[in-house]
Amino acid sequence: MTADDHAPGPPQQVGADEESLAESFWAVTRRLRHLSRQTLEPWEINPGQARALGVLVRHGAMRLSALAEHLRIAPRSATEVVDGLAERGLVARHPDPVDRRATLVAPTDEGLRVGAAIRAARHAEAERLFGGLDPTDRVHLARILRTLRD
Structure with a gap:
């Protein structure tokens, strides 16, 4: 047996697996964004406005700077989001x-x-998107996503 017999698989294979995982993740992200836009259509509100409204509903009145921090956006962007919500x-x-x-x-x-x-x-x-997963897979996916987020 030579040292080459114990060498890991070719680097291309590892890269291809990672690319496949990344591509799958981005595909799910695109699908989720598309579903989110569709869900918001009846209220003629965009995802950024929906996030801001959600923060204000959960936390109550706050300064624009605090809202910008919650949303992790620039204060100027928060002003534009709030202007759109105020117009509605x-x-x-x-x-x-x-x-x-x-x-x-x-x-x-x-x-x-x-x-x-x-x-x-x-x-x-x-529920429609994740409902096809069995409960154990949902628990594992939630744990994995929290790990990646944090």
Whole structure:
């Protein structure tokens, strides 16, 4: 037996496996994005606006800078997102009672209603997408995704 008999497989094979995994992951990501856009169509809201509304529904009124931090976007981008939501009547700006120079953004009653409807629709969308997995696979996938996220 030579040393070559114990050598690992060719590097191309490992790369091909990794590429296949990455491509599969991106394909699922594209599918999820497409489903998300479809789910949001009835409310004429984009995914960034839906995320911002969700943060405001969960956490209540906050400054734009805090919203930008939650969304991990630039404050200028948060302003644009909030402007779009305000035009639809889903959020409103109010003076901060602690610092009158600052402004708080809060969901309106309509924003709370739409936020709850979007959350329910997204839950149903996720059930359709992941419902084909058996419970054990779902637990493993959730663990793997949390590991990759963190």
